[in-house]
Amino acid sequence: MRFIHIADLHLGAVPDEGKPWSERRKQELWDNFAEVIALAEKEKIDFLLISGDVFQRQPLLRELKEVNYLFSRIPRTKVVFIAGNHDYVHPNSYYRTFQWEKNVFFLGAQEVERVDFMEDQVSVYGASYWRREIREPIYDKIEDLDTSKINILLVHGGDAKHIPFSPEKLVEKGFDYVACGHIHKPGVLVKNRVIMAGTLQPSDPNDTGQHGYWMGEMTKQGVSVEFYPIRKCEYVHFPVAVHAKMTNGELQEKIAEVLSYAEPFQIYKFILSGKKDPDMEFDLKAIEQMDQVISVTKELVPDYDFDKLKENYENQMIGKFIHAMENMPEDSIRNKALYYGVDALCKTMRQ
Numbered sequence: 001m002r003f004i005h006i007a008d009l010h011l012g013a014v015p016d017e018g019k020p021w022s023e024r025r026k027q028e029l030w031d032n033f034a035e036v037i038a039l040a041e042k043e044k045i046d047f048l049l050i051s052g053d054v055f056q057r058q059p060l061l062r063e064l065k066e067v068n069y070l071f072s073r074i075p076r077t078k079v080v081f082i083a084g085n086h087d088y089v090h091p092n093s094y095y096r097t098f099q100w101e102k103n104v105f106f107l108g109a110q111e112v113e114r115v116d117f118m119e120d121q122v123s124v125y126g127a128s129y130w131r132r133e134i135r136e137p138i139y140d141k142i143e144d145l146d147t148s149k150i151n152i153l154l155v156h157g158g159d160a161k162h163i164p165f166s167p168e169k170l171v172e173k174g175f176d177y178v179a180c181g182h183i184h185k186p187g188v189l190v191k192n193r194v195i196m197a198g199t200l201q202p203s204d205p206n207d208t209g210q211h212g213y214w215m216g217e218m219t220k221q222g223v224s225v226e227f228y229p230i231r232k233c234e235y236v237h238f239p240v241a242v243h244a245k246m247t248n249g250e251l252q253e254k255i256a257e258v259l260s261y262a263e264p265f266q267i268y269k270f271i272l273s274g275k276k277d278p279d280m281e282f283d284l285k286a287i288e289q290m291d292q293v294i295s296v297t298k299e300l301v302p303d304y305d306f307d308k309l310k311e312n313y314e315n316q317m318i319g320k321f322i323h324a325m326e327n328m329p330e331d332s333i334r335n336k337a338l339y340y341g342v343d344a345l346c347k348t349m350r351q
């Protein structure tokens with residue numbers, strides 16, 4: 001049988017809030033999902049596996065209707081999904097009462113449950129979050145798989161607060177395929193067996209790199225699955241080396257040059273590092289207003305000339321401080337203390 005595995009759609013999220021492209025990206029999260037649905041139709045996919053966090057927060061009733069409509073477009077595809085820690089099944093959640101299309105199987109219980117697809121000889125296991133955190137390794141308790149069938153497990157978690165699990169142990173239990181979600185970076189945990197889908201498209205600037213869906217073929221003899229990127233949005237963290245003589249003009253030129261090579265779907269976070277002229281204040285706002293820039297952070301240290309400062313301020317606090325520090329044994333702690341002390345004193349002088 002043919003399948004697609006996705007997770008962490010985070011529908012309802014507002015990516016890059018405050019930026020002119022934020023609304024477009026919010027809509028794109030839905031469009032990307034609709035694209036996968038169209039693909040499932042085109043590729044005659046038998047199973048669409050969604051490993052949690054379809055929504056960023058508690059889904060609105062009309063949002064469930066929209067999603068259900070998309071599922072109704074692929075009646076021959078069986079859709080199996082669970083709720084994650086973001087869209088957990090709250091006591092008032094519409095997940096509790098919603099009537100899904102016939103081809104949709106929502107595993108909404110907080111204990112692991114199983115749904116059998118006789119005609120395909122497939123069983124799918126999964127559980128939904130009923131609270132934001134689950135620290136218990138609940139997948140460890142699954143027992144007695146019928147190994148004559150293809151057994152699939154939908155997982156959401158993988159860190160200490162969200163159902164920790166060992167990929168190898170799940171393979172040992174006899175699962176043919178473990179479809180994981182929650183960690184936003186896609187990854188192969190066990191080749192062709194345990195796959196972390198990653199977010200379909202990122203909604204947080206810290207989710208750098210490629211994102212997309214997994215598609216493959218599954219039989220009792222084995223699974224082959226591959227990653228297919230969707231390149232609508234890709235966050236890039238870009239380090240910029242700053243030198244002591246750099247001015248705002250030069251910095252902006254450098255950044256504009258980087259952006260001139262950027263792909264249209266890339267969004268940049270610039271990280272400035274190095275030494276700067278103590279007098280220089282970089283205009284980060286100007287950079288943040290450039291197109292395709294989400295933020296700028298700086299890890300800059302002023303380039304102080306200690307000898308000159310000592311000479312110029314011989315009889316003042318700063319000169320005495322440098323002199324005293326230089327009489328101490330030189331190590332990294334002394335160097336830091338010297339640097340931070342001078343920095344603090346210089347800042348007071350400039351006020």
Ligand SMILES: [Mn+2]
Binds near residue numbers: 053085086156181182
């Ligand atoms: Mn999650």
